[in-house]
Amino acid sequence: MMCALIRSVLGVFGAGLAASVLAGNPAPADPGASPFGRRDSARRAELLNMVRQDCGSCHGLTMKGGLGPPLLPETLSGKDREGLAFTVLYGRPGTPMPPWRDYVTEPEARWIVDQLLKGLPDGH
Amino acid sequence: MGTSRMLLAVLAGTVAGCATPGELRGTGDLGVVIERAAGRVQVVDTSSRKSLGTVEGLGDLSHASAVFSRDGRYAYVFGRDGGLTKVDLLGRRIAKRVVQAGNSIGGSISQDGRLVAAQNYEPGGVKVFDAETLELVADIPAAYGRAGKRSKVVGLADVPGNRFAYALFDAGEIWIADLSDPKQLRVKKFTGIGKEPYDGLITPDGRWYLAGLFGEDGLALVDTWNPDAGVRRVLDGYGRGQEKLPVYKMPHLRGWAIAGDLAFLPAVGRNEVLIADTQSWVEVGRVPVHGQPVFVMAQPDGRRVWVNFAFPKNDTVQVIDVPTRTVVQSLKPGKAVLHMEFTPRGEAVWISARDDDRVLIYDTASFVQIGALPADKPSGIFFTSRAWRIGM
Numbered sequence: 215m216m217c218a219l220i221r222s223v224l225g226v227f228g229a230g231l232a233a234s235v236l237a238g239n240p241a242p243a244d245p246g247a248s249p250f251g252r253r254d255s256a257r258r259a260e261l262l263n264m265v266r267q268d269c270g271s272c273h274g275l276t277m278k279g280g281l282g283p284p285l286l287p288e289t290l291s292g293k294d295r296e297g298l299a300f301t302v303l304y305g306r307p308g309t310p311m312p313p314w315r316d317y318v319t320e321p322e323a324r325w326i327v328d329q330l331l332k333g334l335p336d337g338h
Numbered sequence: 339m340g341t342s343r344m345l346l347a348v349l350a351g352t353v354a355g356c357a358t359p360g361e362l363r364g365t366g367d368l369g370v371v372i373e374r375a376a377g378r379v380q381v382v383d384t385s386s387r388k389s390l391g392t393v394e395g396l397g398d399l400s401h402a403s404a405v406f407s408r409d410g411r412y413a414y415v416f417g418r419d420g421g422l423t424k425v426d427l428l429g430r431r432i433a434k435r436v437v438q439a440g441n442s443i444g445g446s447i448s449q450d451g452r453l454v455a456a457q458n459y460e461p462g463g464v465k466v467f468d469a470e471t472l473e474l475v476a477d478i479p480a481a482y483g484r485a486g487k488r489s490k491v492v493g494l495a496d497v498p499g500n501r502f503a504y505a506l507f508d509a510g511e512i513w514i515a516d517l518s519d520p521k522q523l524r525v526k527k528f529t530g531i532g533k534e535p536y537d538g539l540i541t542p543d544g545r546w547y548l549a550g551l552f553g554e555d556g557l558a559l560v561d562t563w564n565p566d567a568g569v570r571r572v573l574d575g576y577g578r579g580q581e582k583l584p585v586y587k588m589p590h591l592r593g594w595a596i597a598g599d600l601a602f603l604p605a606v607g608r609n610e611v612l613i614a615d616t617q618s619w620v621e622v623g624r625v626p627v628h629g630q631p632v633f634v635m636a637q638p639d640g641r642r643v644w645v646n647f648a649f650p651k652n653d654t655v656q657v658i659d660v661p662t663r664t665v666v667q668s669l670k671p672g673k674a675v676l677h678m679e680f681t682p683r684g685e686a687v688w689i690s691a692r693d694d695d696r697v698l699i700y701d702t703a704s705f706v707q708i709g710a711l712p713a714d715k716p717s718g719i720f721f722t723s724r725a726w727r728i729g730m
Contacts, residue, residue, distance in 0.1 A: 267693070268586065268587070271587050271588070274401075274418055275374060275399075276398050278419070280400075280441065281490065281588065305584060317650065
């Protein structure tokens with residue numbers, strides 16, 4: 215009960231905190247813009263591989279869930295984009311979800327969230 | 339000699355030069371390599387160190403695992419998408435396949451080889467199938483608490499007496515299902531065993547079931563020879579109150595953790611391997627290692643223990659010498675080392691390097707690489723010698 219309460223409070227504040235933390239950094243002018251240069255397809259491929267394979271070890275290779283919840287467009291739709299990026303960067307205390315901030319930048323976390331929201335491109 | 343006859347002769351020659359499906363041979367040196375993203379397995383031969391062929395159409399194989407029929411001919415492959423596929427290693431084809439759940443994590447085979455059990459996340463529970471036909475024999479929902487919520491199931495292991503032990507991640511429980519008479523299914527439940535059991539193992543003698551906890555520092559132990567004695571907490575508080583590091587991959591537990599009288603266990607969120615005495619189940623030491631251990635696997639002779647690591651230290655494998663309890667070798671087999679498997683008597687170890695798309699073979703005595711096979715995003719490697727081991 216207490217945990218659920220703390221978690222829901224954290225959830226609400228988490229999203230707000232996320233917005234403020236993320237707003238503290240120079241965000242791309244267009245919220246949908248890619249953090250990559252036009253030619254930086256190597257980093258993009260690396261991130262997609264990481265999402266599929268390393269996030270996939272808990273969330274499933276096809277993002278349909280595992281020990282972690284599914285990360286499919288239909289399960290994420292309606293969730294706050296900044297809040298999701300915050301979860302990627304800072305993890306979820308009290309759950310196995312770890313922070314990834316040492317391995318992805320904030321713009322990259324937002325880009326990952328955008329890929330998840332529209333569904334990962336097919337491929338291995 | 340006409341062109342078509344020459345072509346036929348050439349073709350026949352080519353076929354004779356390959357290991358053809360259906361040829362008369364044993365299976366004791368065969369195994370499967372999971373190609374996780376391609377939904378495919380390679381059938382491999384550990385004597386010639388070659389791939390004999392592939393079998394396709396196994397679905398989503400992220401976190402796939404396999405057990406073997408006791409005749410060593412069939413692999414039962416459990417896929418993430420709930421698929422349970424019976425693969426004929428000799429015929430190199432799918433013998434049977436069912437999609438038995440929405441989200442699955444692994445499985446086990448009974449002592450008598452007649453029952454195959456799958457552990458599922460969604461819907462949470464265990465389903466038991468006839469090993470011959472893959473027809474459903476028993477469905478055991480992991481419903482817990484007064485509301486009957488269903489828990490994800492982890493750590494499924496076969497227990498002598500056609501029993502299966504497993505842990506409920508969300509509920510913090512261990513259940514032992516007795517299928518000695520599948521029509522009279524009995525389930526013994528141990529509640530309050532600790533927070534978030536993430537995996538489990540049964541010792542190679544089939545006696546001790548051990549569930550590792552993610553939500554607490556420690557493991558929960560059940561003596562399956564004397565289940566009424568209840569659950570004992572072992573290696574309690576091994577983190578000594580220190581906050582654990584972020585965990586980028588859950589460790590795995592299986593019977594290969596046992597080397598002689600000692601159990602070598604991954605510490606969760608710590609760069610350490612814990613050692614427990616399997617008589618007293620008291621901690622007798624710990625070995626500092628390169629990163630957070632994922633698989634901690636004893637060679638079949640128990641002389642050395644091989645360890646791989648979680649992201650981002652997953653390019654390394656370390657070898658612990660059991661008598662001195664020290665790291666005696668560090669190898670860099672490739673990018674994203676996911677799994678290791680020893681040949682039946684352990685002269686070689688096969689290691690999958692997912693991001694290099696390769697399986698590497700090392701001599702376990704000299705640590706020299708003695709072979710490599712191309713594979714598409716290889717993950718688990720499973721050899722038929724598991725068929726004759728309890729808890730594998």
